Amino acid sequence: MLSITSNTLNLCNLFTRNGFFFTNPTPFSSFKPLLKPISATLIPSSKPQQQQLYQPFRPPPSPLPPKFRSLDTAGRLDVLANRLGLWFEYAPLIPALYQEGFLPPSIEESTGISGVEQSRLVVAAQVRDSLVQSNTDPQVLAFFDTSGFELLYEIRLLSATQRAAAARFVVENKLDAKGAQDLARAIKDFPRRRGDIAWEKFQYVLPGDCLSFMYYRQSREHANPSEERISALKLALDVAESEDAKNVITKELEGESGGEETNDGVVDGVRVPVVRLKFGEVSEASNVVVLPVCRAEEKEREVLEAPWECKSQGEFGVVVADKGWKSWVVLPGWEPIYGLRNGGVVVSFSDARVLPWKVNRWYKEEAILVVADRGRKEVAVDDGFYLVAVDGEGLKVERGSALKESGVEESLGTVVVVVRPPREVADDQLNDEDWE
Structure with missing residues (x-):
């Protein structure tokens, strides 16, 4: 007979499931009470909200004395x-x-x-x-x-x-x-002139250098040598502040008397301006020039047939030519081309290698526009550049000395300026040593 006192079951540990008794080894004391879920909306914010105090309107101080x-x-x-x-x-x-x-x-x-x-x-x-x-x-x-x-x-x-x-x-x-x-x-x-000739010699932080570079750049738009070019260089020298800028301008002024032969037999100094057109430069220009454009592939036929006279008339400046033409270009009124009244023509070359570049220099293969004055056909200056037609090669730009050696006395026109296309990223302009 079992003793109740020794074999009494702990009823607290008995549970009934489907009519059977099971013993739960875990005492009631180890059970945690089931907590009622609390809505997130009732949880207080970790950071107490700052009380918004009333700020009266304060008008700004009067700008008047x-x-x-x-x-x-x-x-x-x-x-x-x-x-x-x-x-x-x-x-x-x-x-x-x-x-x-x-x-x-x-x-x-x-x-x-x-x-x-x-x-x-x-x-x-x-x-x-x-x-x-x-x-x-x-x-x-x-x-x-x-x-x-x-x-x-x-x-x-x-x-x-x-x-x-x-x-x-x-x-x-x-x-x-x-x-x-x-x-x-x-x-x-x-800053927009980065890549122009001698740009790095002028300091942007000095206002005098910026103004001097503007005069220096304008001097290169005039014939070399000429009074206008020398005058612009003197203005550039007067306002220049840095020594590097003054040295560049002084060297340019000293070379105006004529080019000197270098060790490799190349004449130092560019005798025709080479300009990289800037985006928006035409729209910002106070004066513009409209000129007929010929393709180099057509050789000399188009150059001879292009309109000779092109001028603006009336209060609206309507452009009138002496004959119809299919291709025209508008350029800023730079000094070398602004004076072209009759005989100005532009020849479009697809490759800049038609220019007399030095063979030991890497050149860019890009399109260029060569502006020539057909009113000056005589090959008179050795250091000048002239538009000519070469048998089997088409139109080219040749130095006057080379043409005289070949016995050529008349060209299609004297080159007054070479225009390079605008670029998003500016690069170096044509340096003096690039020319043969």
Whole structure:
């Protein structure tokens, strides 16, 4: 007989499943109570939300000088009409009047300041503020205090750093408005001229070098030698700041008396400008030239048949030619071609190797346009370049000395400029040593 006290089953560990008893070895004390799931929406945020405090509206500080802030509309108009103060002090009154509903014509009627001058005053005042924030020398700023708004207006498109350097250069060289405009354009244009001849010799951080490079580049658009070329080089030398730039220009000036033979028997110096056309250069040019285009494959027949006279007429500048032609090109009014009135023609070559390149130089196989003056056919200058027709080879560009040795006295025309196509990535222009 079993003893209840010793064999009593632990009922707490017995469970019934389908009429059978099973023993659960795990005591109740080891069971964890089943927790009720909590919605995520009830879980508090780990970061307490910051209380949004009410921020009252604070208007921006008035751009007007303190002595003008208390003036009413009539008083502000009186200040502008009588120019009471320095220009950069009363210039902020103009946009303040715009905010009150005034228009440029109404301000002009009340003050005598034209709409163009209003715009120049406002922009120049902003440029001056940027110079002040750039810690520009007070003596430089004082130079523009009386009537310098026209000068500061011309450098408006430059960055703050460039404005400070340009303003210093304007003061040191006593430039007028046209000079300041040329300076600003030269600084903006300098990076886009990467790859031009001697570009790396001029320093971008020096405004004088940028202006000097512009004059230097313009000098190469004139005949060599010529008074225009020498004059442009002298202007470039006057404004150049770096020694490298001065050395390049001085060397160019010293070589204007004539080319010298080098050790390899090659005449030093390019006698015809070779220009890489820039994207958008035609649209930005103040003067353009329209010329008939001939294909080199047609040889001399097209050159002889191309229109001789092409000019613009009327108020709209309608281009009129003496005969019909199927191919035309518009080029900037560079000095070598702007003077072409009658006889100018362009020959399109698919390969630049028609030019007299040195054979020991790697040349680019690219299309070029050769602009020639058919009014000057005589082979007169040894260092000149002429458009000729060679039997079995078609049209070519030859040096005058080579033609004289062959007994050729007349060409199809004198080459005045060679145009290379625009490129997205600028490369080196034709160097002096590239020519034979």
